[in-house]
Amino acid sequence: MSTYFARFFALLLAHRRRLLKLLLLGVVLPWAVFLKASSEIEEGEGFYGDLQLLRWAHAHARPALDSLSLFFSAIGGPVPMVVAAVLFTGVLAWRRRPREAWFFGLAVGGAVALNLLAKAILGRPRPAFWVSLAPETSYSFPSGHAMGSAAVVLALGLLLARRRWRVWGPGAVFVLGVGFSRVYLGVHYPSDVLSGWIAALGWVTGVYVLLPPTRRPT
16 A cells, blocks of 8 residues: 555656646746747847848748748748638537647637737837748737747647657648748748747647646646
């Protein structure tokens, strides 16, 4: 009996340690970084490397990269991501998986809503160093494409972790492709894209901790 209780408390302690690591690395740290970046934007300060990376990307412009960037930018936009999230959430609800439906809907829908709120509050202008192939008129920080695509992939990865579905590899290619396309097209600073990824990580992980899609989170 004493051995049983010892193993039980050891598992409980290990679970708490994993939860603490998840909170620190997946929620607290990303939000701390994002809030720090937001304060810099609010104060009108730039980020080291933003202009250099933008100009480097434009200097390597090629017709093939133009087409590839337009493709990733089109499929990774907020509207396609929201439509995909609504459809997937609806399928989960139809298959009577309410916990998973709530998790996925809040993870993606909340990320999109937070992105719009952050843009409205901070109001960072778009870069305008050349005529873009896909011009934008809304605010720049954080990137909605980067945040939405990262939220969808991360939510899918957490949702399907126990089903042996290979999400992370193709998902990483998709997210990186979308992020690069926004810089290559000249409609986002690299810091916009990076901040979008960080915010998506903090939000989706926070939803996962508070509303796990399964009774025993991975």
